Amino acid sequence: MQLPSDSSAYVLAPELTWTGAQFERDVHVAVGADGLIQSVKRSADADAGDVAVHNLPGRALLPGMVNAHSHAFQRGLRGLGETYPKDAAQSSFWTWREEMYKLVGGMSEQHIYDLTRQCFSEMRDVGITSVGEFHYFHHGRPGEGKNGHEFAYDETVLRAAKDVGIRIVLLNAYYEHGGFQKAPMAESQKRFKVDSHEVYWNQMDSLLAKVKEDPTQSLGVVAHSMRAVEVPDIVKLHEESVRRGLVFHIHLEEQTKEVDDCKAAHDGETPMGLLLKNLKIDEKFTAVHCTWTKADELKQFVEKKGNVCICPLTEGNLGDGFPFIASCSDRVCLGTDCNARVDMCEEMRWLEYAHRLHQSRRGVCTDSTSETDLAKLLFRYGTKNGAESLNLKVGEIKAGYAADFALVDFEEEQLKFSTPSSLMGAFIFGANGSSVVKATSVNGKWRDTVLKKVAQPASATSAVSDEHQAQIKAAAALADVNSDDVLKLAIGLNSIVSTSGEEAAVGKAIQEWLTTRGWNVHMQKVSPQPDAAVKADRYNVYATRSDSMTPKLMFNSHMDTVPPYLPPRIDETTLYGRGACDAKSLIAGQMVAAQRLVDAGLGGDVQLLFVVSEETDHSGMKKANELNVNPEHLVVGEPTALKMSRIQKGVLKIQLTQNGVAAHSGYPHLGDSAIDPMIDVLYDLKKEEWPSSEECGTTDLNIGLLNGGQAANALAEESSAMLMFRLTTEPDVIYKRVEEIVAGRVGMKLYSANAPVKLTVVEGYETGVACFNTDVPYFKFDGKAYLVGAGSITDAHCPREFIMLEDLKGLVDYYFTLGKRLIEVGK
Secondary structure, three states, X not given: OOOOOOOXXXXXXXXXXXXXXXXXXXEEEEEOOOOEEEEEEEHHHOOOOOOEEEEEEEEEEEEOEEEEEEOHHHHHHOOOOOOOOOOOOOOOHHHHHHHHHHHHHOOOHHHHHHHHHHHHHHHHHOOEEEEEEEEOOOOOOOOOOEOEOOOHHHHHHHHHHHHHOOEEEEEEEEOOOOEHHHEOOOOHHHHOOOOOHHHHHHHHHHHHHHHOOOOOEEEEEEEOOOOOOOHHHHHHHHHHHHHHOOOEEEEEOOOHHHHHHHHHHOOOOOHHHHHHXXXXXXXXXXXXXXXOOOHHHHHHHHHOOOEEEEOHHHHHHOOXXXXXXXXXXXXXXXXXXXXXXXXXXXXHHHHHHHHHHHHOOOOHHHOOOOXXXXXXXXXXXXXXXXXXXXXXXXXXXXXXXXXXXXXXXXXXXOOOOOOOOOHHHHHHXXXXXXXXXXXXXXXXXXXXXXXXXXXXXXXXXXXXXXXXXXXXXXXXXXXOOOOOOHHHHHHHHHOOOOEOOOOHHHHHHHHHHHHHOOOEEEEEEEOOOOOOOOOOOEEEEEEEOOOOOOOOEEEEEEOXXXXXXOOOEEOOOEEEOOOXXXXXXXXXXXXXXXXXXXXXXXXXXXXXXXXXXXXXXXXXXXXXXXXXXXXXXXXXXXXXXXXXEEEEOEEEEEEEEEEOEOOEOOOHHHOEOOHHHHHHHHHHHHHOOOOEEOOOEEOEEEEEEEEEOOOOOEOOOEEEEEEEEXXXXXXXXXXXXXXXXXXXXXXXXXXXXEOOEEOOOOOOOOEEEEOOOOOHHHOOOOOEEEEOOOOEHHHOOOOOOEEEHHXXXXXXXXXXXXXXXXXXXXX
């Protein structure tokens, strides 16, 4: 089974197709090169001509689902705030909001990009192909953004959507106050603030100019809420949105406190009452939540064709409540909101389940409509209605609509034995989207879900899908470790296994490429890695064009990768595989850029150093110090999304150990569990507020390894935990605080540590913060270090590792231009 892999026209012939009323067999869906559906016909009536027909047995074709309300950055709160000390104040939306503000206070542009990209990727993996991103986190820290920190994150969100390939309506928010009656903003809220209508619309015009040529990106207008925007300003914003033909969204009556505060400020008027009195509601107006809206006011709102966006999982997570569904008629759409869980199937079923629990009966969502098929109704909420809320021509499989699809495997265990008539109900009420959605298309371009990607070493070809097999073959046909073409060279290098400890072969290939082009190559022997599967010598690769030990410029990166090996594969936009972004593709970019500098007459000023074991113990870079080379400028290739890192977070690894006395669990007084004190210590460490800085965000603690015990019915004789801190301050500060918290309850051992590293940036280049460790602090030299490369660190170390082809090809120019500039400094 082969999915389309380029942008030419094609025909889909799935076994089942959702036509809006039911699943039907023998339907052909023709998609044009423009990404639009050309026709939907019975196979007997369809004439594909010369266009490729893709038969999809065992698959059901659905319209891609539409997420009408998302705050992607709040994905960073997942799993946090779920402890409730008995002596603390009652937890609510408002206490959760304080946790959100803490998150905001420590975030950088790179954090926003990484979280947003991850969140959007999860959406595609569950069948969501369009998102209304309700965006109010506008401003970066001073110094962020190539055009200044104000509104720096607006384009960051659009870039994340483009990189994932999800259709986005950026619902750009106007936010002016901290509460009703023009309450002042909290410090964290100031990163949301818009100073005036003029500033807002100037920013909107700037964004519109950037997205107008992209059919997958558009804008909408938002007043964050009545507590954050005064009523006259809401009216003014809405009138301008109507004039421009843009959708308008607003948070409304999610909390009883919001309603009470509004009444106190507006002579007893509710937020919805004020909207109905002051605005002309139409089908482009969406009120989000309406959890505590009065039934009669909600009915008036939907009679005016207003949309109600409900976010059941978030409203459940925050303890909000749920709206009067019977008053919503058929104007309901759905959103994932805080993204504590991303699954539109679950949003659909919990919309119904919450009301069942409250009313002790079933089918509650059908009360206000003529629809009797609940699954069909809920799916319409998650597709067609969401599309109408965002003014998108998606959510249905019909001619003229965008080719946005979700491809479902109805032979998957969760859907097995479903019939065409029961499949939609099984999909919504019995499945997880991430388990059964195998691929999605946006504007005709397909992507496998992350979980469908290789789950074991790809040498086991039986575990690789047909699509991946074709992509692997396409990459193999291009691989060439002797090529001057960066793509062919990158694929060639990534085709060579170089898991930490096994770098010898890739080092040899790099040596041959350089030697052929006249470089002097020294292969520096590094001892075998102690824990490597293959105990063999490896070699750092050090290449020069002169005898200088103080070169102007040195390009550096690492040849090793994390396991398991994943072979390179390619589609029309992306190179996948282990090393695709971390970091052998970046080595290819540095090699080709360095050769261009040689051709430009600058060969005597540039050197190359590619090392082993960066992913483990940094033994390669430590060994490189014996070369006694001292470059003026060290450009280190790591996946930073082509942003120069201003600072690299430090690292502190601590091992905790505890010994106990084993005993039968039925007689605990005879023993002493090693696990109990370990749990107490870890709990205290996790609830600690670790230092943060404006420059590089929060200090993060990860309990990466946890071991203990010998049997369920025995008190544990031993326990251990490995802690890793990503530091914003000196390691000694954190180590001492850990000692204070541990207070001798368990043993402590320092495993490794290095402080945050200040890096050099160049004026005119975008900058960011590296929240990961690199070889930089282990290389002893007197010059300046620059950390930059294509791809995102969030896509490294996982099955989906990739680099965009456009970024890879542009990387050579980036490194060449940067290198030339650095060489010429001081000349």
